[in-house]
Each structure stands twice: as C-alpha cells, then as structure tokens.
Amino acid sequence: MSVVFAVPKESATGERRVAVVPEVVSRLTKAKHEVRVESGAGHEARYPDADFTAAGAKVVGDRASLYGGAQVVLRLQPPTNAELRGVAEGTVLVGLLNPSRNLDGVGRLRDAKLTSFALELLPRITRAQSMDVLSSQATVAGYRATLIGAELAPKFFPMLTTAAGTIRPARVLVLGAGVAGLMAIATAKRLGAIVEAYDVRRAAGEQVRSLGAKFLELQINAEGGGGYARELNDAEKAQEAEMLAKAVAEADVVITTAAIPGRRAPILLRKEMVARMHDGSVIVDLAAETGGNCELTKVGETLEVGGVTIAGPVNLPSQLPFHASQMYARNLESFVRLLLDPQGSLLTDYTDEILAASLLTRGGAVAHKPTADLLAAGGKG
C-alpha cells in the first residue's frame, strides 16, 4: 500500500526551511509512496521545484491539490488556521508543534481532529537519535551563534603573527554546553579563539574538554531527568553568578544556550555583569526565544548597552536553510518509517514508545497528558 504525503510551503515569518528535501522524496517515491510538494516550498532553502520533480514529487500550485486525499502532512512550524483549511479529519500531521508554548495551536489541531505528532516530544533514547530534530537544529543554531559573535566582535578570533605584530586571540565563553553549546564551542575553536564553557551538568565537562576548551566547574551537579538540567535553587544561583562574573568580564564574546525543558530560560547574565564587560564585547543569546539568558536581551533584536552588543536572534536554523532542511528532512524520514507497517501502510495504533510519547492530538482530543493539563488549567484553545 502506498501513502500520500503532502509538504506545504511554510508561511511563518522568517521561516526559510522546508520539511522535506528532494533526497528524501526520492527514497519515499522509490518505495511507491506519493509525495506532493507545494510549489516554491523549497525556494528559500535552495531546493527548486525542478529538483523535487526530478526526485519524483508532484509539485502542485494550490492547497486543494496538495491536501485532497493526502494522508500525512509533513511540516516544520505549527499550522495556522488558514493552513489547516482543506486538511481532512484524521490526517496525520508531523512537525515542530511547540506544544507547551502554543496552546492555541494545539487546540486548533485537536478541533480539526488531526492525528498530530510533535517532534519536540520525542524521547531522547538511542533509537530516536536519528529522528532528533531538536539536536539537528540546535547544531545549526550553535554554529550560526559563533559566526554571529565573530561578525559583531571588533576583533579577530585567531591569534595572528604578522608583520604588523602579534594579535592576541579572542576569548569566547559559552554558557550551556548541550548540543548547541558544544557546536558553538567547536566552531569558535576552529576559528582559533580561546574557549571556556560552563554547564550545570557535570557530565558536560568531559565533552567540553574533548573539544579543547576549558570547563568552568562549580560544586553543583544539576543533572535532572532524561539527561536534561534541573532548575537551580537560590543558593546555587548565587554561587553560579559569583563564579561566572569573572569569566564574563574577561570574555570578548559570550554565547549563551542554557535551557530547561518546558520552562523559561535561566537568567545567567544580570545587568551588573554586563556592566562589567569591556567596551566592544558581544553577547549572543540563543535562549532569546524562551525569555533569554541575559536580562537585557530583546528577542529578535541586536542592541548596544554600555558598549556591549547584545544579540537575541530568533530561528537561527532558518539562517542556514539548506543544511537545516536537509537534516530536518532526514530526521523526519526516520520518524515516518515508524508510522508505516512492513507493507508500507500507515499504522493506526501507536504503541511504539516513540510514537506514543510524541502523539499530541488524536480524534478530537489532546493525547499528550502534560499539554492536556496545561490546556485545562489555562482554559485556552
């Protein structure tokens, strides 16, 4: 049995990625599935319609031809009301649906009676690694963050020995050494900077050191469930601020990536700490979208405060849309394989641990209990 997949053009402001790339289309169509792609869907990520057609996709110009008879919609961002028009009840929709911060959107998926899977909810188990869109997109974000820091800094990153004398290397400090932070560290090292990093999870130390950076150690280990960090208590926060103050004051570029799942990003850089940074130093706050790691960050803006440039970029993966889309599409392909039985038909029972954990809505109800509780508490949707 073959399945009909639909890939819409994303409409969110600033979104340049596409959920599926020609390489993945080609594997799906070889397996006798039909893939419909909305015309122009890959344009901004540099995947022209012609490449999708060559890979076996049907490139369609209107939503009725895209969704009519489609069983699975593959996308990136949560759909708007307008984007759900024409998607039939019972259709499977997979994407980054941002459940904890987009309750209205969850309500829309529920009311449209779609079977939706939110890729943020994938359990971080070994078997799910090939589907882990949070990791692949964080890799892109970490890389871009370092390049933004290098661009905004008035200094070279590498040490140079030239006829004009020796140039000292820049000092880069990375706060939060998860997937994005490690990529930021690796990129800054490749550019020749002196790199220091800090994380509340002690396990991150080994990974930081293996990249050739120095790990700033605090006598705290805040490793929570699932390899994530837990929130620090007030005494721990004070200890953390004291230790970080010196490293922050000495840095030319501070890249912050600290996050706690489902919560506001922890504040690591208070305005007093920024005030002690030297003229021309830079902060790139990757946590801007979840409240910011720096008290002074303004989401989506780059501002200067007392000689310190503070960037709060949003949707960094979209700034590298070709590879971000390719990685996302490969993750999605792995996930889709789980949704198919050996004959290539769509499964209807989601007993697999990965499917069960990421199922968000089904048959007019919210299947993910924490999100259902949030909706009930907020009365939204």
Ligand code: NAD
């Ligand atoms: P994340 O985006 O949730 O957080 C980024 C980092 O911020 C984390 O390393 C966290 O420890 C850190 N942080 C939180 N509070 C902090 C504070 N007050 N000060 C400094 N740092 C703070 O994390 P992530 O990048 O998604 O990865 C988190 C963990 O999950 C890592 O251990 C990673 O190796 C693991 N992981 C596992 C898999 C898998 O097994 N499939 C896949 C990806 C990541």
